[in-house]
Amino acid sequence: MTAPRVGSVNESSVTATSPPSGPLTSSLPSQTSDINETTRAAHLEALKTAIPVAHVFDVDQRTGFMAPEPPLARLPDPWELWEQMLDEAVSSRLQLGDKLGLTPEEAETSRLWREKVAKMPVLGVSEFTGKPILLRRAHLVLTFILHFYVQSQSPPKSNTTSTSTPPSTSTGPDSDSESCIHIPKSISLPLLRVSKELDIPPLLTFSDTVLYNWTYNTPPTTPNPIPQPSTIRTQTMFTNTIDEEEFYLCSGRIELRGVEILEHMRMTMDEVFVGDDIAVRRITEYLRRVAGLIGELKALLMSVRERCDPEVYYNEVRPWFRGEDSVENKRKWVFDLGDEEREGEGGVKESQREMVHPTELSGPSAGQSSMVHVLDIFLGVDHRMTSPGQESFMSRMQKYMPRNHRLFLDHLKANPRPLRGFVEARGDAELVKAFDEAVGALKEFRDAHMIIATLYILGPARRAARRAAEAKKEKGAVQEKDKKVVVKGTGGSDLVTFLKETRERTKETMLGGQ
Ligand code: HEM
Numbered sequence: 254m255t256a257p258r259v260g261s262v263n264e265s266s267v268t269a270t271s272p273p274s275g276p277l278t279s280s281l282p283s284q285t286s287d288i289n290e291t292t293r294a295a296h297l298e299a300l301k302t303a304i305p306v307a308h309v310f311d312v313d314q315r316t317g318f319m320a321p322e323p324p325l326a327r328l329p330d331p332w333e334l335w336e337q338m339l340d341e342a343v344s345s346r347l348q349l350g351d352k353l354g355l356t357p358e359e360a361e362t363s364r365l366w367r368e369k370v371a372k373m374p375v376l377g378v379s380e381f382t383g384k385p386i387l388l389r390r391a392h393l394v395l396t397f398i399l400h401f402y403v404q405s406q407s408p409p410k411s412n413t414t415s416t417s418t419p420p421s422t423s424t425g426p427d428s429d430s431e432s433c434i435h436i437p438k439s440i441s442l443p444l445l446r447v448s449k450e451l452d453i454p455p456l457l458t459f460s461d462t463v464l465y466n467w468t469y470n471t472p473p474t475t476p477n478p479i480p481q482p483s484t485i486r487t488q489t490m491f492t493n494t495i496d497e498e499e500f501y502l503c504s505g506r507i508e509l510r511g512v513e514i515l516e517h518m519r520m521t522m523d524e525v526f527v528g529d530d531i532a533v534r535r536i537t538e539y540l541r542r543v544a545g546l547i548g549e550l551k552a553l554l555m556s557v558r559e560r561c562d563p564e565v566y567y568n569e570v571r572p573w574f575r576g577e578d579s580v581e582n583k584r585k586w587v588f589d590l591g592d593e594e595r596e597g598e599g600g601v602k603e604s605q606r607e608m609v610h611p612t613e614l615s616g617p618s619a620g621q622s623s624m625v626h627v628l629d630i631f632l633g634v635d636h637r638m639t640s641p642g643q644e645s646f647m648s649r650m651q652k653y654m655p656r657n658h659r660l661f662l663d664h665l666k667a668n669p670r671p672l673r674g675f676v677e678a679r680g681d682a683e684l685v686k687a688f689d690e691a692v693g694a695l696k697e698f699r700d701a702h703m704i705i706a707t708l709y710i711l712g713p714a715r716r717a718a719r720r721a722a723e724a725k726k727e728k729g730a731v732q733e734k735d736k737k738v739v740v741k742g743t744g745g746s747d748l749v750t751f752l753k754e755t756r757e758r759t760k761e762t763m764l765g766g767q
Pocket of ligand 1: 507
């Protein structure tokens with residue numbers, strides 16, 4: 254088996270594929286043997302040409318996990334209706350249902366919009382089958398509508414912080430119960446079908462907000478130019494603010510810059526298969542370069558501060574991302590079904606049951622970025638959970654990735670000659686040092702990420718809690734629990750503990766060469 258090669262994207266299919274296997278390792282020289290330059294060049298060439306696997310994984314040699322061409326900007330007729338509903342939500346500036354000081358007019362505007370959404374006809378999606386470009390745009394549009402639909406609803410009175418102003422009357426057909434939110438079948442049916450076809454959960458994911466959500470700043474003058482961090486902008490947003498766009502683009506830039514890491518990773522893994530002394534020298538060199546590149550990713554991450562204001566992000570952008578498991582206004586999401594699905598429920602197969610009662614409903618997180626997962630797998634960072642039987646957050650996040658990217662990660666995990674074991678076994682001082690430099694750079698990326706999470710979530714969360722407690726105090730309704738700030742990640746995780754753990758797991762991966 255060899256490292257999957259980064260190749261051209263296969264836009265024609267999203268069909269599930271088994272990870273292809275690479276050349277047989279038995280035909281390669283043993284790890285320590287010295288072979289002449291011609292033989293090793295032939296071996297490396299064989300590894301490169303044996304199976305051009307990466308095109309199966311939708312990993313492009315120029316853009317990595319990002320779409321290599323601008324994703325579809327608008328669905329054709331008759332699905333244009335969905336686009337119009339989304340446009341209306343954005344242009345009428347729908348407000349969050351639990352916004353502090355929400356006016357009755359704002360609540361009424363979003364109630365009317367939800368009513369229109371609920372009355373939309375159920376549009377068929379069978380025409381999208383096997384057409385990933387259409388499927389991706391359909392998932393994006395429907396999930397933006399879904400999040401507008403859910404998050405524009407005020408919390409039920411019993412659950413209401415007295416700081417927000419719930420609408421005076423019933424919130425409409427969408428919330429007949431205090432414990433659940435009904436997603437009308439005009440959205441739920443096409444969304445469940447599209448999500449099933451794409452094999453991702455029926456809510457907003459990192460791929461909707463970042464990977465398949467960009468276009469060129471200005472119309473390109475040459476055919477299909479490589480998208481650069483400075484030449485792209487975001488297509489679809491909740492708030493159309495610079496802050497929201499910057500939040501998505503920051504991840505996009507990291508994905509694009511990470512392409513060079515993917516190439517070094519491939520070369521490293523090929524050299525591990527050859528495994529001679531020349532390989533050791535080359536891998537040492539590649540790892541130093543990878544360390545430098547991860548340092549660049551860290552700088553890109555920190556640069557989010559230039560155009561994304563923490564208060565705007567926390568109070569106006571992030572709440573739209575909340576999934577079913579977010580701590581605020583926790584209510585079950587019920588995907589309403591058509592008669593066809595309901596009738597089938599008596600004898601539905603397990604896979605269908607999963608489709609109508611989705612269990613994975615965490616909001617989007619850059620924890621779904623395949624680039625960071627690839628680095629973990631390549632360097633051997635193990636994010637296992639301490640409690641047995643519990644799936645780790647990181648492995649759960651892989652379910653939200655485009656299916657072919659998930660398969661790419663599986664293929665990497667199945668590598669029979671992992672880098673860390675090779676470095677340990679060779680025990681070459683320079684190699685170990687370079688390996689630790691790369692792991693150290695990833696640890697520093699996570700240090701920086703903790704600074705960003707503190708700046709963008711913990712700080713604003715504390716300030717928001719203080720404001721809410723003040724408002725309650727004025728009404729004489731403050732309780733002990735209001736003084737406690739519970740901060741959860743968008744994916745529902747206990748933020749601080751979780752981020753510290755992933756950083757710790759990274760540190761533990763070092764071999765002691767620094
Ligand atoms: C303003 C910018 C950012 C904020 C506020 C932020 C916040 C968070 C939060 C709250 C989590 C906890 C998990 C969850 O979502 O529940 C998380 C996890 C994660 N984020 Fe970010 N993030 C930001 C930018 C990024 C970027 C640009 C990347 C890289 C593309 C990234 C990569 C990750 C990864 C890989 C995790 C999983 C935990 C880990 O690997 O340490 N984040 N982030």
